[in-house]
Amino acid sequence: MSASTTPTLEQQWLDQLAQAGYRPTAARRVVIEIVLNTCRALEPLEIFTLARRQHPKLGLVTVYRTLETLEALGLVQRVHQPGGCNIYLRAFEGHQHLLICTACGRAVFFEGDDLSALMERAARQSGFVVHDHWLQLFGTCAECRAAQSAPLPA
Amino acid sequence: MSASTTPTLEQQWLDQLAQAGYRPTAARRVVIEIVLNTCRALEPLEIFTLARRQHPKLGLVTVYRTLETLEALGLVQRVHQPGGCNIYLRAFEGHQHLLICTACGRAVFFEGDDLSALMERAARQSGFVVHDHWLQLFGTCAECRAAQSAPLPA
DNA sequence: GATGATAATGAAAATCTTTTTCAATTATAG
DNA sequence: CTATAATTGAAAAAGATTTTCATTATCATC
Missing domain, CATH: 3.30.1490.190 (Ferric-uptake regulator, C-terminal dimerisarion domain)
Structure with missing residues (x-):
């Protein structure tokens, strides 16, 4: 591994979490990975269901909490649609x-x-x-x- | 009262309800009056609280149902705000x-x-x-x- | 590596909002 | 007035989100 490798987006997000004083836990990694690899906005429950495949003991509460944190850091945003307003999408610059x-x-x-x-x-x-x-x-x-x-x- | 008086907006809404096959009930009148006299979007519960002053036996369920009907007729619209998305405002043409x-x-x-x-x-x-x-x-x-x-x- | 301090987690319970159910009430046409 | 059908309100159910709290995982320091 060369020292000049560009960090993945997932790693960049984890770094931002770390800078803000949050720990890079397994639960957060899984939620981040799902948000980064999906091109549509997802409900907390959808993220939970997808995430459990990789991390079966994940709790729904943690998904809510992680999304709240990521939103506060400006990494994800809430999207408003006629069908519902509690869906999340990665934010862009x-x-x-x-x-x-x-x-x-x-x-x-x-x-x-x-x-x-x-x-x-x-x-x-x-x-x-x-x-x-x-x-x-x-x-x-x-x-x-x-x-x-x-x-x-x- | 002259025969050529322009009907009030409330009356126009009730007429539209009647044309669509809905009856002009006391509950609907009260909800309509509140929506028409408020210049900001209101939550169902706020409408319920205000409406009960005039119509104490009104049920919250009826407020939900009336808003649904008014929305279907295009008379009110749901408004999306950072603080919540289940608030209703009269719709304009x-x-x-x-x-x-x-x-x-x-x-x-x-x-x-x-x-x-x-x-x-x-x-x-x-x-x-x-x-x-x-x-x-x-x-x-x-x-x-x-x-x-x-x-x-x- | 161990260890102690602290953050984070997950399960359960609590809260809130919205919807469904259903018997009683109200409006309308005849 | 009366029969018919729409509407209502209370209670219960269903969902979504938040709070609580004991347990677990991470981090800084040794």
Whole structure:
């Protein structure tokens, strides 16, 4: 192993936890691994179920607690969807917006922060000072469109 | 009372309920009145508490059911905020976006649908077909800013 | 490596929110 | 008024999340 190997994302997250005074436990490793390897937002219970395959004595409470910690560190974010708002997705750097496939749940990020004109106009109209904004797009991803138009034969 | 009086909003909502086959009951009237007279999104339990002042034997279940019905008719909408996602606000016509005061909860609507360029770009980048979008702004309203800068004397 | 201090865990219980069930009540059409 | 069907409210059930607490795992120090 060369000394200059780039650490994996999982290791980077564990390092961030360590810097913040949290210990790198087996439970946290498993939750982190699942969040990093899934391209859609997951419910705590889903994470728990997946995680138990690798770490059978994991408790659901620990999943809740780990997600809370990761969210506080800005590593995961809570996603809001019509079907529920307690699902978690890894967070990305900078201000990015989400595009979610309503068929499979896949979430992709995109940049596009030319909302300033819109926000200024809203502020002027309303008398508010605008601090923050949420933008989310919903659609169908290429894979799901393909699956719809070419269903598997009986 | 002249025959050409514009019906109140409450009456318009009750008419819409009637057209959809729902009966104008006391419970529904009270819930509607509260939603129409509040400028911020309310939780079911808040509506229940307020409504019981006028209609003491109202049940919380009925509040849930009434909100569900009003949402199905497009008269109220569920609002998503960092502090919770089960709060309801009257819906407005057309596609409008919300601006919410993070201090007092006041919600105002604004139009501003020049997001098409942004959505097209996101679609191109991602390969998604975009169906829908959510945009919400968060800020501080004029009243809350005034209250912050001029606190009441001891 | 041992060891003591402290963080973290998991099971159970407690809390809260929302939904379901069902008998009693209320509104409506006739 | 009366029959019919929708609506209601109370209680119970179901789910999701949080709290409690004894046990276990990690870390810094020896």
